[in-house]
Amino acid sequence: MKRPTMADIARRAGVTKAAVSFALNNRPGVSEPTRRRILAIAEELGWQPNSAARALSDGKAGAFGLVIDRPARTLGIEPFFMQLISGIQGELIRDATPLVLTMAEDQAAEIALYRSWWAQRRVDGVFLVDLQADDARVPVLEELGMPAVVIGAPVGTGRLPAVWSDDAAAVRTVLEHLAGLGHRRIARVGGPRRLRHTVIRTAAFEAFARELRVTSRIMEADYSGEQGAAATRALLADPEPPTAIVYDNDVMAVSGLTAAQALGLRVPADVSVVAWDDSALCELVHPSLTALSRDIAAYGARAARRLREAAGGLGLGDVQDTAPTLTVRGSVGAPRTVQ
Amino acid sequence: MKRPTMADIARRAGVTKAAVSFALNNRPGVSEPTRRRILAIAEELGWQPNSAARALSDGKAGAFGLVIDRPARTLGIEPFFMQLISGIQGELIRDATPLVLTMAEDQAAEIALYRSWWAQRRVDGVFLVDLQADDARVPVLEELGMPAVVIGAPVGTGRLPAVWSDDAAAVRTVLEHLAGLGHRRIARVGGPRRLRHTVIRTAAFEAFARELRVTSRIMEADYSGEQGAAATRALLADPEPPTAIVYDNDVMAVSGLTAAQALGLRVPADVSVVAWDDSALCELVHPSLTALSRDIAAYGARAARRLREAAGGLGLGDVQDTAPTLTVRGSVGAPRTVQ
Known part of the structure; x- marks a missing residue:
């Protein structure tokens, strides 16, 4: 037909x-x-009504875009993005606005896509994720006048509105919990340094560790299970190993737990494990992982509402989402030294 | 600007x-x-050129669509879809065709989306996943004349071309491997019965088990870690428990491994574990999981090429992808009875 x-x-x-x-x-x-x-x-x-005809008459594409430039292998296994996308979708579906999703090789390819989408009226605005220090996308979007919402901290985001949650407060929550149990040597396996939220978490981790008189050590990794396990083995090989390790994503926390157990260590008796961004993954393993939890789908929905407003021409400020809370499960306990 | x-x-x-x-x-x-x-x-x-103007002049939307109607929580944790999407994207990006991705509550909502997308020329065709017995989407797409490619077995797919891999051959590979090691009681934790590929796998499992003179038992689950663990506990509580369990996805296999270990059983000495659709998840745990591996991104790319051809008006047959192969890791061994 x-x-x-x-x-x-x-x-x-x-x-x-x-x-x-x-x-x-x-x-x-x-x-x-x-x-x-x-x-x-x-x-x-x-x-x-034909969407093309409508787009010609009102100048709107009737769609929003999301470009992700992480490797598919890492992306596939980390629940964060699917949760975020489902939250964005859940909001956009209210007025039947489709989400155009694409993966790009790198930021240059991502920027080329924005230019082409905007010139061709493919989308009315985009969600910006994985903000970097001196992010090259921000000035391009400002120059194009293309509506955009940053999903992440409002630092170096120019005139673009940001939807963010307070990573520094979350770091404090974790460190206070661990220090309260008696941990004095706490390590963190963080994400890539080029990402802005890694930098924010690192600064907060070092500041609060000093404040709590805790010895801290930070290793950089790429969010993959391989690097999470390797960093864990390196930390635990230290003559004075940490008694607790905090991981910047759930995938690295699961592989870190497995790596510690494979070394014959007991979790949490020998080493406690905390994951950032709780997900069903944290409950697949034994002991299940203590994690920083937030409603990622609601976070995505909030960003979608903001982008709809921005595309409607509203001048907007940033929106702060609720800070993550600590969900306590079996992977954290007091260190043996104080048991 | x-x-x-x-x-x-x-x-x-x-x-x-x-x-x-x-x-x-x-x-x-x-x-x-x-x-x-x-x-x-x-x-x-x-x-x-404005994409809307071009769409009006050549009648093409210049985009393809994918609707997924699984719950976001399950979806987020299973790597399959992100791998598939990244493969589809990798192919579509060659001629700068965007993928419009949406999640729907159920099949009725999905069908309403197809009708609306097609009437509005939002997309030039769609990928159909999670085919069910008597799938209501197939006759609707045929009636609309909307180009579509089924990602799954060519059974009950009408005139729609399918891109598929041979699940029955994969079941045989696993059962022959386990029977060859001496396993005589083999269980399977399968996906939902309403999905066509679950039915195909179940029929093959029962047929090959009979052929190999192996006792088989099948439990149904919803792909979630919770149900995977519950099914595992039920199977292992049997007076004559299975010595090997095959899971229909990686998430259930990981939670099944954890559930068995929490019961004090050793994997693989007491029970062997096999996952279907290998992913990085299978290598996060200890022992790492023996799994059926295939290149899911390549599978997605093949489907994207087929949909481009179908949207170009070519009359098409089905395309058979290579069958999964068994990647042997630490979670499978001989049962104790023959050690």
């Missing part, structure tokens, strides 16, 4: 295409009985 | 909009020097 057109409706109703256009666009030019007859036939045929 | 329009180019070049249109569409009506000047200005301004 071909998509029904105005011509099909005109033929069936025995009127001109102009009459159909008047009726469907609710403009004068046809009698009331004819308008009703045309609308009934349009409904019967399943006619809907 | 506003998107450059033909009017902007006309103003800058000091010509009419009609002249710009002639020049950009490579039609007669302007002199050669004027055409060259207009093209130079268009390039300088970063002008690109």
Whole structure:
């Protein structure tokens, strides 16, 4: 079955295409009985306004975009993005706005996509994730005048509105919990240094560790299980190993737990494990992982509402989401030295 | 900066909009020097054809769609879909075709989306996943004449082309490997019965188990870690428990391994564990999981090529992808009875 057109409706109703256009666009030019007859036939045929025609008339694409430039292998295993996407979707579906999702090789490819999408009116705005120090995307989007919402801290985001949660407060929550149990040597396996939220977490970790008189050590990794396990083995090989390790994602925390257990260590008796961004993954393992929890889908929905407002031309400030809270499970306990 | 329009180019070049249109569409009506000047200005301004205008003129949306109707919580943790999406993307990016991704509550919502997308020319075709017995989407897509490619076995798929891999052959590979090691009681924790590939795997499992004179038992679960663990505990509580368990996804296999270990059982000495659809998840745990491996991204890319061909009006048959192979890791061994 071909998509029904105005011509099909005109033929069936025995009127001109102009009459159909008047009726469907609710403009004068046809009698009331004819308008009703045309609308009934349009409904019967399943006619809907062509999105291309509508885009030409109102200048809107009627879609938003999200470009992710992480390697697919890492991406596939980390629940964060699917949760975020499902939250964005759940909000956009309210007015039937599709999300155009693409993966890019790197930031240069991502920027080329933005230029092309905007010039071609493919999307009315984009979600920006994984902000970097001196992020090259921010000035390009500002120059294009393309509506965008940053999902992440409002630092170096120029005039773009950010939807963010307070990572420094979350770091404090974890360190206070561990220090309160008696931990004095706490390590962190962080994400890539080039990401802005890694930098924020690192600064907070070092500052609060000093404040709590705790010895801290930080290793950089790429969010993969391989690097999470390798960093864990390196930390535990130290003559004075940490008694607790905090991981920047759930995947590295699971592999760190496994690596510690494979070395014959008991979790949490010998070493405690904390994951950032709780997910079902944290409950797959034994002991299940203590983790920083937040409603990632709600975070995505909030960003989607902000982008809809930004695309509607509203001048906007940043939106702070609730800070993550600590979900305590079996992987954290007091260190043996104080047991 | 506003998107450059033909009017902007006309103003800058000091010509009419009609002249710009002639020049950009490579039609007669302007002199050669004027055409060259207009093209130079268009390039300088970063002008690109408006996707809406192009869609109106050639009737193409220039995008493909994918609707997934699994719960976000399960979806987020299973690497399969992100791998599949990244493979589809990797192929579509070659001609800059965006993928429109949406999650739907159920099949009825999914079908409503197809009708609306097709009527509005939002997409030129869709990928169909998670085929069910008597799938209601197939006749709707056939009736609409909407190009579609089924990602899954060509059973009950009507005239829609399918891209599939041989699940029955994969089941045989696993059972022959386990029976060869001496296993005589083999269980399977399968996915939901309403999914067509679950039915195919179940039939193959029962047939090959009979052929190999192995006692088989099958439990149904929903792909979540919770149900995978519960099914595992139920199987292992049997007076004659299985010595090997095969899981229909990696998430359930990881939680099954953890559940067995929490019961004090050793893997693989007391029970062997096999996962279907290998992923990085299988290597996060200890022992790492023996799994059925295939290149899911390549599978997605193959489906994308097929959909591009289908949308181009080619009449097409099904495409069989390579069957999964068994990647042997630490979670499988001989049962104690024959050690």
